[in-house]
Every structure is written in structure tokens, then in C-alpha cells.
Amino acid sequence: MCSFVKTILSNLKLLFDEYVKNSKSTSSYLAESSNVSDNDPVDSSLY
Numbered sequence: 001m002c003s004f005v006k007t008i009l010s011n012l013k014l015l016f017d018e019y020v021k022n023s024k025s026t027s028s029y030l031a032e033s034s035n036v037s038d039n040d041p042v043d044s045s046l047y
Helices: 002-035 041-046
Strands: none
Touching: none
16 A cells, blocks of 8 residues: 555656646747747757
């Protein structure tokens, strides 16, 4: 039973890490797209 709970907790942690990664990448993508107005998107991705 204890290992079962540990498995659930580790899975939750993995899901949470993925969620944080996705939210960070989404927010940074939105910030980049809002900051870039006339620039070439390929150029902006290099910085």
C-alpha cells in the first residue's frame, strides 16, 4: 500500500513538472509573439 501511494505521488510530481514546463513555455511564447511586431520570427528566436 505504501509503494502504491509513492507511485501516485511520483506521478503527480511528474505531471506537475510537465504542467510547469508547458505553462512557462506558453507564457514565454506569448511574450515573444507580443513583443515581436515587424521583426522576422526566425531572427527573434535566435536571441
